[in-house]
Amino acid sequence: MAYGVNSINEQILIGSSQTENPTQLDTIIFSDFHSVTIPSTTSPAQGGVLYANSANGGALTSNTTAHFTAFGVTAASGVVSLSTGTSSNSTGYASIYTSNNILPGLPTPSAGLVTIYEFEVLLRTDTTIHDNTVRGYYRMGFGNSITNADQSDGVYFEFLYNGTTNDTTWHVAFRKDAGTIDRVNTTVTVAASKTYRMYLSVQANSDGTYTTTYKIKNLTDNTNTEGTATPTTTARIPTAAGDYMGGFITNSKTTTTTATARLIFLDYIGIRIRRPVAREILIFS
């Protein structure tokens, strides 16, 4: 085995690429949010590539003991909260994201390979969630917006309450080139004071077949829901090379002015990417 490496991937996988297949990128981005200070716009969260973005009163906090307790001290390690803030507006938001163009639209791999974009987060809702009085949304997955602007390209979980769309469950949303947002209802109820492990996988095989799977585990009630989300047309899946995306999670107000904050708590974010990349890194060989 090459020196400097005691198992082939271990040292270099934080947000880096390493694969035993030189035509394929395998990379993991993970943060357990143990950082003393919150992820900032200039200093990455533990994990090295996850940043915060917030505006209009939105804010983040890191490792507040009340949030740790809410998850359960034996159920979480390191927490961060995303708050829409108490400024009187309809635009306060907070997000955590990677660069929003490190991933091309879902590429079709060559024969025998597969492209998989996976996003996972352990989150907990606060004692109140977005509703008709305090409107807003939670979104997480892959997209190209790191603000409260809608995703032009993306595949992501969504819980939206804006007076027109009044979700009570998690949805999987598909959008390409700012076109129609195509949503699939997972039927998993979103409620206050619940811990959810949210997992989303979008994959393409070499014959151009796309499969989006989700796994939502409500750890508070010990229920697990797994399924496949399919848009009404595959044209809603961001597949072009120029459909750049990154991993993200956003909590935002929308539509109606309010000075009431809505929070969401995160224990960890994990992102795993497998996609065609033909390069050979000598130092890891």
Added chain:
Amino acid sequence: MAYGVSSINQQVLNHTSQSENSSQLDMIFFSDLIQASGPSGTSPVQGGVFYLQNANGGGSNNNNTSHFVGFGITASHGTCAISTGTTSNSTGYAAIDTALNILPGIPTPSAGLVTKYEYEALIRTDSTIFDNSTRFGYFRIGFMQAITGTPTDGVYFDFTVDGTTLDTTWNVAFASGPATRSRYNTGVSVAINKTYRMYLCVEVNSAGTYTTTFKIKNLTDNTNTEGTATPSDNAHYPSAATDYMGPAITTSKQTLTHALATFLFIDYIACRIRRPLTREILIFS
């Protein structure tokens, strides 16, 4: 085993030392440069120890989609551009480097061991490079004690056009003190709009024999050149304990005042170090 994961500890070994030999340091630095912002002089690049140094108009640009396309979206993952900037001067520069004194001069190990300093980067030249008419400057890649001026100590790839030195090819420069230096011509042309995988390895065995190998793969033209670079005198190797160096990649204007920015695009940076170091870290044992 799941892809992207090979052992439970993978997250903690980035750029830490790990060795099965308690008298030797084995260490890897790697950045795929996928972070959202920066790099900056205060916020490390993904990988945790790579910083930007720039001045006099020089700067950097992260994950610009046109640079991603330049490499090819299935040939790279995360990019960073360093630029000499458009300020009218002869001094604009930008570099990504670790601290420039983390490595001593290449130490001769005890019997049975070897010292190796390896540096690798996947880079791409822009549509213009340094030339002898309007833009003097240099690209340097490898181990060096300074990222501006002429490094007193180092072993690095060098492409310099300054009116006196008029490189058309990649050279390997050796320096141990201001006066004891020489260069070795690899014969590999440096041209515009080319992607190069640059690999440099400097090693010394317990008999005090130095070997410097290079591998330059021009992925655009699919040519690969490998060879051994030798200084005109072994005294040009930075081998004294105080010949401190660090891994760096730098581009700078030189000699002639001009306002023309010259870019160097980087997909990843990797360094692997094996050198004598006597310590035992219990947590890794």
